Amino acid sequence: MKKTFLEGAIASEFIAESIAKHQSKHSIGAHNIFLGQVRSDEIEGKQVTAIEYSAYEEMANEKLHEIRESAFEKFDLTCLHIYHSLGRVKVGEICFFVFVSAKRRMQVYExxxxxxxxxxxxxxxxxxxxxxxxxxxxxxxx
Amino acid sequence: MIKVHYFGIIAEAAKSEGETISSPGITLKSLIGDLTEKYQLDSYEFQIAVNRKIVKEMDGLELKDGDEIALLPAFSGG
Structure with missing residues (x-):
């Protein structure tokens, strides 16, 4: 089972390191990255300062496995990675990181x-x- | 024993993340009815997972020893 959940915010160094790790995979011609950042919404005059994430981890990991498998069936991908925070993530920090790599660019956006x-x-x-x-x-x- | 997990707003309402229930042969419908009454969950919307799969139709589903039930409010990842 691939690891998805990370404690706390996803550091920019972690993201940079993930990109660097793919330099040895020479069949890849395109990467696409989605980053979810905690937004400071204002709700009824109060400002959000952080989001605290929890998950039903056993079910989440099974579901994530199915989602990965279905993405490989639907699209011509070389590899894909999904990371999500657990615990407290402050506004402005990254809580969700999806990284998709393929031979060519068309597939990675979709x-x-x-x-x-x-x-x-x-x-x-x-x-x-x-x-x-x-x-x-x-x-x-x- | 049947393991019940609570998440998010449901865990808050139940003041617990879960419990173990010994009611062999109980149906899912009657277990959920009991829990709804115990924790006053009437006003909450939630899905139910049995052994980590969402159950759409509760009727006629009898629970067995070792089953894992979860009460799941709306997902809000990302």
Whole structure:
């Protein structure tokens, strides 16, 4: 089972390192990356300062495995990676990282969008939006 | 034993992340009915997973020893 969940924010160094690791795969001609960043929404006059993520990890990992398999069936990809934060991620930090690589560019755009949508819709991850005063509300994806 | 997991707003309502229930032969429908009453979950929307698969139709599903149930509010990853 590939590792998806990381504790806390996804560091830019981690993302850079992921790109660097693919330099030895010479059949790749195109990468596409999606990064989800925690946004400071204002809700009823209160500002979001962080999101605290939790997940039903066993089910999430099974679902992520299915999503990966289906993406490889649908698109001509060389490899793909999905990472998502657990725990607290502050506004401005990265919480979601999808990295798709293929021989040519056409496939990577569509595959990235497919993966991002599938993760948001199918994977049991729950976000709690934390306000300045430590009040919170459960996030609903729009 | 049947393991029940709560997540997100449901865990908050139940004040717990889960529990183990010993009710051999109970149907999923009656277990969910009991939990809804116990934690007053009527006003919450949630999906139910049995052994990590979402169940769309609860009718006639009898639970067995070792089953893992989860009450899942709307997903909000990303």
């Amino acid at each position: 595959a990235t969008e497919y993966l991002v949508n599938q993760v948001k819709e199918q994977v049991p991850i729950f976000g709690k939006e934390i306000f300045e005063n430590e009040d919170f509300q459960w996030k609903v994806n729009s």
